Amino acid sequence: MLKKALESILSEQESQELISSFDQIGDIIIVRIPDSLLSKKKIIGETLLKQVKIAKSVFYQASAVEGDFRTRNLEILAGDNKTETEYKEFGCKFIVDVENAFFSPRLSTERERISNLVQNGETIVNMFAGVGMFSVMIAKKKKCTVYSIDINPIAAKLCEKNIKSNKLVGNIVSINGDALQIIQEQLQNKSDRTLMLLPERSDEFLESAINATKNGGIIHYYSHIHADKKSDAGKLSEEHYLQISPVKSEILGSKIVRAVGPRYYQTVVDIKISK
Numbered sequence: 001m002l003k004k005a006l007e008s009i010l011s012e013q014e015s016q017e018l019i020s021s022f023d024q025i026g027d028i029i030i031v032r033i034p035d036s037l038l039s040k041k042k043i044i045g046e047t048l049l050k051q052v053k054i055a056k057s058v059f060y061q062a063s064a065v066e067g068d069f070r071t072r073n074l075e076i077l078a079g080d081n082k083t084e085t086e087y088k089e090f091g092c093k094f095i096v097d098v099e100n101a102f103f104s105p106r107l108s109t110e111r112e113r114i115s116n117l118v119q120n121g122e123t124i125v126n127m128f129a130g131v132g133m134f135s136v137m138i139a140k141k142k143k144c145t146v147y148s149i150d151i152n153p154i155a156a157k158l159c160e161k162n163i164k165s166n167k168l169v170g171n172i173v174s175i176n177g178d179a180l181q182i183i184q185e186q187l188q189n190k191s192d193r194t195l196m197l198l199p200e201r202s203d204e205f206l207e208s209a210i211n212a213t214k215n216g217g218i219i220h221y222y223s224h225i226h227a228d229k230k231s232d233a234g235k236l237s238e239e240h241y242l243q244i245s246p247v248k249s250e251i252l253g254s255k256i257v258r259a260v261g262p263r264y265y266q267t268v269v270d271i272k273i274s275k
């Protein structure tokens, strides 16, 4: 339907490229537009707004995800210029701000996987929690305690809202601050499971993740890795982790979370540590 709508303004190949690179988050559409089509961005925005019935805003992603807060600049193309919206995932609802706090719908399968691994009674440290997506999905299902840390005050505020607006069986403590410092001061040897979803900087924070985790606890180590063959990406991440880890580690498994570029992948390695 969308392709049909774009038919009058784009070639078949152009519209294919555009459709594979847009995200719909609640009533907001975010589209990445190749340089060759930038002159048509307004009409693309207006067409998308007209065609996607529940959409109230269409934004063009004007920068990569960047900076400490992992946020992006958005430019309004059509509709309301508001970046907060409600988003639903696996029975949880979230208020997200698509410009001022990190959020990606493309991690939903991974959030579901992790929330299924958690056992009742666990304590979890979510070092880079954003608006609390993993934390809420986990605490919705499991009687556990999640320390949900983020350095971006807007993300931490939204996390607090998201804790309140979901019926949780577990407990989430939202903390605004630097994970390194918070762990050092309050959370040493506290967690049965530590999540470190800041893949660009995992190596820098590995020692802190180990510091937070109990002997025998699990770390979910996310990273970015180049691999000529897609099937090698998980193994290469495991090897990288084993090279840099200062503690005895049992690899429980690894997988690709998503592709982030040509022959470039975000991966996760699940590790049981001994210390």
Ligand SMILES: C[S@@+](CC[C@H](N)C(=O)[O-])C[C@H]1O[C@@H](n2cnc3c(N)ncnc32)[C@H](O)[C@@H]1O
Binding pocket: 068, 069, 070, 101, 102, 103, 104, 107, 127, 128, 129, 130, 131, 132, 133, 134, 149, 150, 151, 152, 155, 177, 178, 179, 180, 197, 198, 199
């Ligand atoms: C990739 S996002 C996290 C995604 C989140 N887990 C989710 O599912 O939406 C990384 C987050 O780490 C936060 N961050 C960056 N440096 C940090 C630090 N030193 N301590 C705590 N949070 C940090 C950013 O503000 C950002 O929200």
